[in-house]
Amino acid sequence: MWWLGHSARRRDCGAAALIVTFLFSTSLVVGCAALTVDVGNWSAERRSLQNSADSVALALAYDCATAGSCTSGTASSLLASHNAPDGLTSLSRVDGQRAICGTYSGLLPCPSVTLGSLGECAADPPASLPYARVYTQTQTPSGSKLGFIFGQMLNSQTGVSQQACATAGSTSLSYAEDSLPMVVAKCAWDYGTANGTNYAPLPPYTPAPNTSGTGVIPNLPTALEPYALKVITHTSGPGGNNDPSKCDRDTVSGHFYSGGFGWTATDDGTHCSTTFTHSDGQWTAPGNNGASAPSGCKNPGGESLLKFVGKTVYIPVTTGVSGSNYVIAGLAAFYVAGYRAPASPNPNNFDGYKPPTSNTDLPVKSPDVGVWGWFTAPIKPVGSTGGGGGTNRGPSQISLLG
Numbered sequence: 001m002w003w004l005g006h007s008a009r010r011r012d013c014g015a016a017a018l019i020v021t022f023l024f025s026t027s028l029v030v031g032c033a034a035l036t037v038d039v040g041n042w043s044a045e046r047r048s049l050q051n052s053a054d055s056v057a058l059a060l061a062y063d064c065a066t067a068g069s070c071t072s073g074t075a076s077s078l079l080a081s082h083n084a085p086d087g088l089t090s091l092s093r094v095d096g097q098r099a100i101c102g103t104y105s106g107l108l109p110c111p112s113v114t115l116g117s118l119g120e121c122a123a124d125p126p127a128s129l130p131y132a133r134v135y136t137q138t139q140t141p142s143g144s145k146l147g148f149i150f151g152q153m154l155n156s157q158t159g160v161s162q163q164a165c166a167t168a169g170s171t172s173l174s175y176a177e178d179s180l181p182m183v184v185a186k187c188a189w190d191y192g193t194a195n196g197t198n199y200a201p202l203p204p205y206t207p208a209p210n211t212s213g214t215g216v217i218p219n220l221p222t223a224l225e226p227y228a229l230k231v232i233t234h235t236s237g238p239g240g241n242n243d244p245s246k247c248d249r250d251t252v253s254g255h256f257y258s259g260g261f262g263w264t265a266t267d268d269g270t271h272c273s274t275t276f277t278h279s280d281g282q283w284t285a286p287g288n289n290g291a292s293a294p295s296g297c298k299n300p301g302g303e304s305l306l307k308f309v310g311k312t313v314y315i316p317v318t319t320g321v322s323g324s325n326y327v328i329a330g331l332a333a334f335y336v337a338g339y340r341a342p343a344s345p346n347p348n349n350f351d352g353y354k355p356p357t358s359n360t361d362l363p364v365k366s367p368d369v370g371v372w373g374w375f376t377a378p379i380k381p382v383g384s385t386g387g388g389g390g391t392n393r394g395p396s397q398i399s400l401l402g
Contacts, residue, residue, distance in 0.1 A: 049119075049164035052089045053136045054400060057168035060100070060132040061398045065170045070106035070132065092137040094119070094163045102132035102169075121165035122402035131169030131401055138162045167402040173331045173395055174278040176314035180305075180336065180371070181264045181274040181294055183256075183285065183318045183326050184231045189393055192229045193332075193375045196393060200227035200335065200374040203312065209337060209352030211310040220337070220353040224374060228355060228362055231315070231334065232370030233262030234291035256287065257321045262370070263288040264316070264326070266296035272303035272344075276316055276331065284325035285316050291369065292343035304345045305371070308336040309352040312376060317393045332394030337373040340364035 064070040091099045101110035110133050113121055125131050193199060207218040220228065234255075255261055265286040266274050273296070276285055288294040296302055315334050318326040338351030340363070355362035355372070364370050377395055 046119075046162060046164065049089060049136045049138065049162060050166070053134055053164040053166035054168075056091065056134045056136070057132055057166035058398055058400065060102075060134060061104070061168035061170065064102075064104035064106070064130070064132055065396065065398060070102070070104045089136050089138070091134060092163075093135045094137055099135040099137075100132070102130070102167075104130050104132055107132060119163040119165060121167050125167065125169055125401040129169045129171060129401065131167050133165065133167045136164050166400060168398055169401050170396045171399055171401075172393070173314065173397060174283070175276065176331055177275040178273045179276060180308050180313040180315055180334075181266045181272065181288070181297065182231070182233050182262050182371070183264060183316045183328075184262075184332060184334070185256075186317050186319045186329060186393075188229075188231055189317045189332050189375065192227070192231075193377075193394075198227075199377040200224055202376055203335060209310045211306070211352055213304075213306050213347045213350055217351060217354050220355050225356050225359070227374035228337065228359060228372065229374065230362060230364050230368070230370055230372035231262075232364065232368045233293075234369040235367065256318065256326060257324060259289045260287040260321070260324060261289075261291045263290070263292075263294050266294045269295045269299060270302055272297035272305060272307065276314065276328070278328070282322070283328040284322055285318075285328055287321070287324050287326055289324075293341045293369075297341065298343040298345065300345065302345055304347060305336075305339045305341050306347060306350055308371070309338065309350065311336060314395070330393035333376045334371075334394075335373045335376055336371050338363045339371040340366070341369055342366075 060070065093099050097111045098108060101108050103109075110124070113123060119135075121133060190196075201223060205221050205224065207221070210217050264274055265288050266272065272293070292298060293305070297305060312333050312335050314331040316326065316328040317330050317332050319329045320327045337353050337355075340349045342348050349364075351363045351372075363372050375394065
């Protein structure tokens with residue numbers, strides 16, 4: 001029966017090869033699983049780190065811009081952890097250098113950036129833009145390394161440190177739509193804001209202004225009295241109620257170029273509004289010839305300036321003219337409390353508040369034409385980050401810069 005034993009031995013042939021193949025394939029599967037899980041964890045951790053860095057950078061830049069100086073401490077650390085799913089992200093760099101830096105007042109300069117480095121920010125923003133930069137790093141209960149779940153079974157690795165970087169800063173607004181079609185001379189903006197250092201409290205106000213065009217008009221809130229002034233597009237000259245007195249007569253009258261006063265062109269002939277936008281190069285806005293309001297604000301059946309009372313509008317600050325265009329330095333946020341525009345549809349003269357009797361310049365009186373109210377400085381992103389160049393005037397937006 002030798003052939004029976006021979007047959008059994010033949011059936012056992014290749015078993016060892018199968019076992020070896022199985023073992024190798026199992027190791028391959030385990031290895032792939034280890035790589036997949038670990039790489040997935042690293043990717044998730046990087047997203048978490050970046051989310052934390054972005055959140056802290058934006059919050060810090062906002063605080064720096066609104067307060068005028070920066071402080072970094074526990075609040076930023078908590079914000080970093082709260083914006084990470086594991087709640088363990090720290091504000092730190094893997095090389096131990098400072099994790100919070102920038103060009104805002106109160107921040108220390110940033111370490112030099114190595115372009116292309118993993119977890120590093122892009123190149124520094126332009127020197128004209130103030131910014132804050134933060135770094136976040138992997139943090140675990142037992143240390144600062146993200147451990148391998150399966151990989152350590154294969155090569156005894158204990159973990160790896162990761163970091164993320166984010167830069168946020170202030171940029172001047174370069175876009176505003178449905179805005180009041182007029183400009184303000186830089187001297188008026190300087191006067192009304194103490195050269196960009198003094199702004200009125202932000203709305204809402206108590207009592208609220210009357211915006212109906214009829215009925216009872218409330219008194220101007222006492223807290224707003226020091227900030228109230230008028231921005232006029234036309235005056236009759238020395239006999240007019242020139243305001244502010246710090247401006248020379250030509251710019252205060254709105255007579256910026258031959259036949260051109262402080263109005264700008266409207267988007268069309270039926271709406272009393274315009275869109276200001278800018279991307280690159282010198283920023284200009286088309287002027288509107290004539291002392292009276294542009295066609296969209298005075299045509300029968302058109303819109304009245306009443307639509308702007310009780311609202312914050314964005315008025316271009318002009319530093320001069322180029323032909324029949326205004327040269328724009330930035331957009332100023334202005335809260336409209338009243339106006340006088342004799343050529344406008346009814347009501348062509350309306351005040352949402354009764355100005356204080358102690359301020360004899362208010363409201364806008366004949367023969368002047370324009371609006372009155374106060375400059376504000378809200379951080380409100382309404383457009384792109386191009387800006388008008390030079391000094392930021394009025395509102396600005398906080399944006400991620402890298």
